Amino acid sequence: MNAIYRIGALKTARLPLRFADPLLVAADLQREASAMREMLAVSPVPAPVPIAVGRPGRGYPLPWSIQSWLPGDVATPEGTAHCEQFAEDLAGLIGACRSAPTRGRPFAGAGRGGQLPDSDAWMETCFRESLDILDVPVLRGLWAQLRVLPRTQADSMTHGDLIPANLLTENGRLIGVLDTGGFAPADPALDLVAAWHLFDAETRSVFRHALGTTLIEWQRGAAWAFQQAMGLVWYYQASNPGMAQLGRSTLARITNDDELVSTLPSVR
Template structure:
């Protein structure tokens, strides 16, 4: 399947994960008809996307049903979905950029073993399909969104201790796995040297709230401007540099400085943002090379941008 940019998109029939759950359209239709009969007459269609966490289905024109792709226990998944709904509501109160509104929670059934969620469908095109990288307006919008999220009161929340956003060196084991799996895909010796520098960057700034996953598939664009933000489940307290991954995943060399200036990033924060982008991108390239080429290509592009920036910094 091909996206509007000509890049192969993820085929929902081909598993991206060894333990991935199957979510046929017929199952979704049966669940919706049984649990939400008021939507029984609405068309249900699978959404082909680069998403790796949920299978997504449009329900009519205004709703989206999202089904977790990885196995889990029912209670834990329900708590996760409730937390995601709470995060969406919290984020919506603090930014002018639209985020999906929680509508309903569904129950397991018809062979699908987990709870699932229904949200509003946001208009716009993902940044995977409408690249905003050279848009100055988008760069300013993205900076505004990051500032909005940073401005949310942590209310005592701190980094949960897992995932990206804490100690850079906690990524070492994962980076070693990525380097070992990427020898046939990337210039691993050069990338090892870059990680060797980035992992040593110190951290002194306190945790702030972050979206946590500002990749093109989670960003909606319209007319070269930021039109909405998807997948807010990662909203959490973490390193203030974490959301700077968006500068490398989404912006070109010409627009990246605009975001940095708007946010007032010092050298250390900016470099730590590069480090988190590196850690995320390294995993995308090899893990999704066959099952989600769009995500793999994103990882390659981000790593190329980081390496190019290293060359520019060395020459200046």
């Protein structure tokens, strides 16, 4: 989580909002800058350019960063639901990410992007916290089917967090991508979360065709979107209702997709 401040017309300052060792934060910011440069090299749309890392000082105890500012409107699940051109643009962005070499690096995260069963403990937390706000028995049953989907693809480079807030739009086109400091190797299906966050069934079909996904990859993308959405609803219910509503709309798209649900493996 960062506090973001506009600096003039062309720059933005990002200040980490957490308690941490300044040396570790500085290392994280340098790693993020390196990842941003890697994504810049392949992205077909503008992405932030890392400019500088600031040092701790009076009034702020941690290192911070300066990046370029990108114009555009943040994508929304309602605004892009039927935008087929946006879906094709997004497929192009994900394909470009995958074209970057991993240089032998494996997935190094601890959450989304590795093996689905590794999220079991987190999902149990989500189900417990959601008992009064979601149909947990139905959702728990769906996770039981999603978590056993096999991994058939090697790691590829992924953005890692293609939620609507990280995608910029204008006149139905994708014109920018934000928060690129997590560009790294992961399950290629991870970036497919965007389809479930942003598109209705017909537009998801356009996106899927443009990217050329296999059935198992498509299902795993739904699984990662489900994992993310379950956390959004309860965690942000009071502090960020917009994010909570994103989780709800994504869960609805997944549970109401008859083709997806009917092709998932049966679990006893």
